[in-house]
Amino acid sequence: MSLFAEAFAWILDPANWVGPDGIAANLWFHLVFSLSVVAAAAVVALPIGAVIGHTGRGRETAVVVSGGLRALPTLGLLVLVALALGVGILAPFLALMVLAIPPVLAGAYAGVGAVDRRTVDAARGMGMTEAQIIAKVELPLALPTIMGGIRSAVLQVVATATLAAYVGGPGLGTYLFLGLQTRDYPLTLAASILVIALALVLDGVFAGLQRLVVPAGVVAARDTDRLRSRPSRSGAAAG
Template sequence: MEVIPALWEWFTRPEVWHGPGGIPTRLAEHIGYSVLALGLAALIAVPVGLITGHTGRGGFLAVSLANVARALPTMGVLLLVVLLAGIGLLPVLIALVALAVPPILVNTYEGVRGVDPQLRDAAQGMGMRGRQVLMQLELPVALPLLLVGLRTAAIQVVSTATIAAYVGIGGLGRYIFDGQSSRQYDMMLGGVLLVVVLAVVVTSVFAGARRLLVAPGIRHHTTASS
């Protein structure tokens, strides 16, 4: 099978762009699952990373647990939760959140801990309290690494959200699973290409967010140090 002609033929079919199984619907499902999972992971990981990084207490335990979670196979977590909770959106979200939490938590923690101690001393000397130091100094300085963690997690979630199709929910993974099971390899390759394109778009979005949210001085310093 010629890959490019087969993909072109599949993408130019009218039925591929309409109905509940069309690309717009599947793409919306995939983005919805991914955004929800990433948002839940950020709500868990960012506060933990900020607090442990700021106080220096519990950071080793949190990072160690995050690194252990990185080693967990996402499909294994999904199957385990399916056995416990049944088929539905919940097992998919749990598996994706477990995948997304570690990079966000570790990068947030490392970003805060990497703030120059002299800057903290200067801020405290100006009368800043602990919360003010965290929000006005440590968070802005740690923001580049925090965004790297979010970007890494987002790409992993977008790529892995195809497992939603494994439990019959939907998303772009339907094209991959359905195409493989029915031996419609043009459909399967089309699904893979859509996921890759979406991952590239996510990378571009976070590159733009870095330019908008990170102060130029911090951005240039981070680029120079890396």
């Protein structure tokens, strides 16, 4: 039997899906854990990114900091945090938050900063405060870009959350490390397939959400521009 056949046979075996150490429990933990990490990163990064995009100040610093955080080796950071806090969930949670912050931050300041300044000036002319402009004008218009940053963060965290098992956490990484330790390569491959499948499903979900959050006015404006850009039938016939 080939390696892939053994891996899929293990995944499709109903006995491996039940119990506290089954696929279902570890898959659910991996999903909830990953989304919780991204949500915590968004709480930190979105307000900072929105202010940077609104004011235009600190953009260079944000780029440097984001690049520095991206360059940090997640496994090394995880080990350092685990040595300081002990094994468990908190160490990988904090380490993965560091991984998730840069794409969320970049999406926030890029999206808010790309909002048409004429729209912002019109909001000021209506008497809106700066906070109201950010909350009611810029953030809704920037949502597709922000969602793109969150989507990127989710994919990175889901793929890297397997490292939680390295310091005693549950999740799909338990199968990965168990397979490596016991040289059970079909089990290692099965764990990889499950992580990839989860990442693809979440990517599809967030791609759909990214399209749904486009403001209706922006969609209508795009449709109008497309109609205007089409050559008329009479003009096409004359040509």
